Amino acid sequence: MRSEGLTVDYRVRGGVVRAVDGVHLDLHAGEILALVGESGCGKSTLAGALLGARQPSRGRVLFDGDPLPVSARGLRAYRRRVQLVPQDPAGALNPRYSVYEAVAEGLRIHRVPGDERVLVAEALATAGLRPPERFLAALPHELSGGQRQRVLIAAAVALRPVVLLADEPVASLDASARGEILGLLLRLRDHLGLAALVITHDLGLAWNVADRVAVMYLGRIVEVGPAGAVLTAPRHPYTQALLSVLPESDRPATVLAGEPPDPARMPLGCRFHPRCPALATGRAAAVADRCRTMDPAVLPGGRASGAACHLLPAPSGT
Template identity: 65%
Template sequence: MTTDRIPPATGPDGPEPALPGPAAAAPPPAARAAVAPALAAHDLTVRFRAPGGRTARAVDGVNIDLRPGEILALAGESGCGKTTVARTLLGLERPTSGTVTFEGTPLGYGTKALKAYRREAQLVLQDPTGALNPRHTVYDAVAEGLRIHGIHDNERDRVADALSRAGLRPAEKFFLAYPHELSGGQRQRVVIAGALVLEPRVIIADEPVASLDASVRGEILALLMRLRDDLGLSAVVVTHDLGLAWNIADRIAVMYLGRIVEIGSVDEILTDPRHPYTRALVSVLPDSPVGRPQVLTGEPPDATAVPGGCRFHPRCPALASGEAEAAGVADACRRTELPVLPLGRDATSCHLVAAHDAAVPADA
């Protein structure tokens, strides 16, 4: 697999200059791991009532941490629970059990506490057209957050600065424009500016380039990386595209049916994936280290009927091929539930991986 990352950002008017204003540069990866998480979920569970009196286990025990100045990709197929995790991290969903902490403090769910938190953690949606009111100008769209939070001083300068940081320059050129007058990439930059205007410390981006043309995806991804590097922002990027994660993330958490099944650095996960589900996802990338593409059979089970044992076992290529049987873990795959991955360290949740690790001498 090639390790080339996306090129430097280019905005609507050519290469983008350095971000204006003071910058709090992101710490290097080793320093990020040594400090307290910017945002974390502890034993997070979110359940919903489903028709027929059933219960959907949308998030079923998740431990995840976002380190200061880090971009964490939350990846998996549609319906795996990653968007519910993102919404819960933002306080838009209340967990059934477990806690969300921001800089070590548990998130409060009172109106005042949530309003204060949302100055620090902002959401970027995947559909900029749906996120913007067609009757509001760009200025009003970006200024909305300031007005909600009662920030009235220097509004014009704050809006102009946010638009400039998002790559829309000169900012004043866009003040009176309406969303329908902008390109898809420009609309997404307005959405990002609306998040930046409150000077948050965390951004959660839900499929931030899914609705954009391929020609502008790289620009938006490069913009998010520059915001991380120049402003010290931390970001969770929800995606089904591991190629996107390869380009932008420092770490990847792979989700399947409400659980994280593998988490680690982007280089480790995408060059040496261990979980059979992750291997299948990585196998379809160009120059994949896994070899030929692996096609998973069937669809992910319904969250109201999570299989026993390993929840991936009905679709697992290692079980279907006899590899799990040869390793002596086939029965465990079908019957023994795996523990929730712990917080704060790289790990893989798989009976086969555990068997392989047990077979390797400690000094190997």
């Protein structure tokens, strides 16, 4: 899966909000890519565009080298192969549906051949709900938060997708359940060869699960690279600040000033410069004018690492 120059605009009273701005991003087979950033930075909007649920204003999404289909039939076939795992299992599961019905619903919509009961049981077992017979008749309120999240994952893997888009998959879970679900995502990658885009505001999650990390700020990818490189030697001041406040960090904590700017009134120059610690300390004195007046280059796609920051050399193409 690949996005090329993906841009998503919203019309609002008084103008246009650019939620996603020129994003180039690759998701490779058999890898977990963590998409990290503060709430409101455009992560979920980007996921919606990748799923075909939001129409890009510019740019495109490619899957197996082909643009996303536009017909209802084509999109339905695409969404069988690219499955969304929603953020809130309590809200995503119909409280009147048993676990069996929740998992079987997608099989029926996509008319998946085979014995439905066997397929449901296999999906539940794959998601770690064993023995599956114990859970078939259960209702969502009878399950723990972690079990409900596993039901959503089972409903996705029942369709045998090749990509999972997981939107904050552990945000509502306690520490024990978080670890179990992250372990499940790793097993799905290793045993089924699934690729996964894991959307999160928590860089700490990326330590445990990601092969690569992409950091998003106000609609742009500002840093991307292998997880080990981004998490141990971050280059962008925003990534450095996010990492510094993790409990396990050995960096001095950097608390960003203020909230992200309103995307309807984007600042001139680098969109991060009003909160940039480097500007506040004078470390960027030589390039401060560029930071305030010139937008850094958009990061290319592909496997190359890069950071969109005037303090660093311009990223090279792939």
